[in-house]
Amino acid sequence: MRRVCLTLPTDRACAATVRAVAEEAAHGARHFDIEVHLLILDSSGAADLAAHREAVAALPPEPGVVVHHFDEDEQRDFLRGAVARSGVAAPDRVLDLMLPSGVSYGACTNRAFLIAEALGCASVHRRDSDSRYQYLDGKPVLPIHHELTAIGRRAADVAGLVSRSRLDPALADRPVAMVGGSFVGEMSVDVAEIRALDPLVHDDLVGLSVPAGYPEIWRRNLVDEAFRGAGTAAFTGDLTTLTTVAPTRVDMCNIAFAREVYGRVPLPPATDTIGSDYFLVHLVHGARLPGVLHNRHIVNFHTLERRSDAGFLAYQLRLTKFLLAAPHLQAVHAKAAAGDGPLDADGLVRASVVAAAIRDGAGPDPAEDAERFDVVERSYRKLGGRYAAAADVLAARRERLLDEVRRDMADFALLVDAWGSLARASEGHPPSPAHEGRSPSAARETPPPSPKGTA
Template sequence: MQRVCLALPTMRSCPGTIVDLAEEAAYAVATFGVEVHLLVLDTTDEAEFAKNADAVAALAPTPGVFVHHLGNTEQREFFRAVAERSGGTADPELLLDMMLPQAVAYGSCVNRLFLAAAALGCTSTHLRNDDADFQVVDGEKVFPIHHELLSIGRPAGEAAAVVTNSEFDAADADMPVMLVSGSFLGELNVDIGEILELDPAVYRDLVRLWTPPVWSDEDRDAMVDLSFKGVGAEPFDTDRSALGVPDIWNVYMCNIALDHRAYEVLPLLPSIETIGCDYALLHALVHSKSPGVVHNRHIVNYYTPERRTGAGFIAYQMRFVKFLLSMLYLYPVYGGMIDHGRGLLDEKHGLRVEPILELVRGSVDWDRAGNEHCLDVLDRSYRKLGGKYAELADVVAGKRQQLMDEAQEDAERWAVLVESWAGMVAAARAEGLRPGRDGAAG
């Protein structure tokens, strides 16, 4: 029986999301006959954890659905054991810190899901988030796992029969579908919409900072118009799906299924307090021209209140700043991936880690002039906006050198993690994860 992981990382109380995902898991079992491991990796404090635990405990038992709710202590024990058992040259304490840092780390939380899925013996991981809802049509929730389980891991030739449109070459029919994704509707997936309202010209200057510097002005402006917007307000009406090499801008990390032959090879960046560091694996799959499916069961994005006022505003916007600075080290890697193309794949069409690791190592000493320029533009732009953005400019200016150092250190740490990843995956499989009970806490 196919065993899959429906995965939710969370750092806040989200009982409603847990209930929704349990419904999606039950739908997957009833529709596809799979075994679903609903995995909630929870880094909330004790009070918030209790609310999530109550939601898990109240779930109705569903045969074929196994629920695992792991808090900080359980996660630390498991990932320490994995790090110590991995047998590489890296310091286990460093590996543990990259897996479970004492800060918000979007790539790290997904890496934890990947290793836990390996420990559970799952062949795919289906990622969701705690600040998104499913669409509802005629009283029924529109579950993305429908399209994901139709295609993930199957040869492209088989997947072609279950999508509404196929653009994949028949000569590549034996290549596995490694990625199935929808997008999102609702608010921008990066919380900078207020900047667009205040000053569209400043918004364009800021968003252009994350575009590849080698692109023409026209291409960079076109990317600004596409970035962070998903599908706008396009609601679900009927199922549509396309098989081919996805456009990287049409896939969304919180509405995606990934095959284990992808995430067991390449981990995400373990950067702390940095949005967007969880997309490197998607770039590898797209640039290697692996087959993927893009569908229209989009989720609905919304913002949690804490990111818009006071310290929460500064914290989130600093994550955006660090995202912009990370691109200095990521674009050389992505560009190299484009150059390698199908050379990123082995004879069985799985990802090869060697060329990717070489690219990552080669990026760490990149000239910082690009980030000096980035910080100059940020300072000028935030001060033009005034108010709380001027206060943000002061915070960024006070951490200028630290921010550039951290961006480089993130690239260096990623190289260590990529090199250690195969050993960690093997260690996770050997360690295993204690089984959950049907529809109850594991």
């Protein structure tokens, strides 16, 4: 029986989300010939971790669902074994990149990727702890249904299962590599207040995320749409599109990747950098791999912690690092898509091309990085109040932050080089779960799941 991994990384209280995502896992197992491994990767403090363990223990058994809940000690034990078996160079550094002491949006998902390999899964479906499902007629609107309908299947076979197709016919024989939707509700990045305080400052800051050289009309549209997701309209019915999915149309709280993508290239493990976990979304798009875009958007909200003074400052630091890292990552995507492109003769992502693009040094020079930092600091000072206070903190850390961005790229190249060995070393060595719904019963199979019913 085919296995898939539905993962929920968390570092905060989210017992209600655990229960909701478990319902989504049960839906997947009921409607498709699959075994769903619900993987909760928990970096929470002791009290929240205990509450999550209680929530997991209280989940009703569901046929076809296996629940795994790992704290950081359990994750580290698994990673140590995988690193040791892999024989990679700099094993201690690789372990640190997989489980860093700071917040890393990429690293937590990379851990899910490796554990999915260990569990024999064919795809990874990611949700976030600060999100909720929409409802229609009293029932939750679950993205996993569209994900399992399409992920891994030949695009030509999916064309009749979606609302519409906008895919180049030349790509019809390629498998669907990614399925995703976006979010509704609050913006994913806290720039609404900046826009309200000073629209020009907002445009200057958000404009740093747009690749250089874009025509002004495109740039304006990207700035206007950045971080807004799918707006606020409520779900009224399904709309699915077979296409090469634009990265701006999906969110990492609502995404599924085939293992032919994440099994070959990881996400950047940069710490304190929002948006670093979107690397594979851009890679799939640049490689012209088929995807499905759906409108089962997840409801986004901001936690109370993010609204606190400490949470605000931490988030501005992460936003700053994202704006500094953006041109480096954009240069990697451009370089990887050049020449023969990132795919081999079998249509699989070539990790060597990605690693070479990272090491190519095609990103901005240090002077350009410094100019971008100046724009961020100057913008925050214009806003005044707590933004001016954040500018003081940024200024004090200026050289360190600029250096971190370049080190992050070198670390990413190191991890890409090690990734194939880590993935192979993980296969067949699953960690021991803290809680199971039932034991795994079959190895990974290559045929994609087939629908048994409708949502």
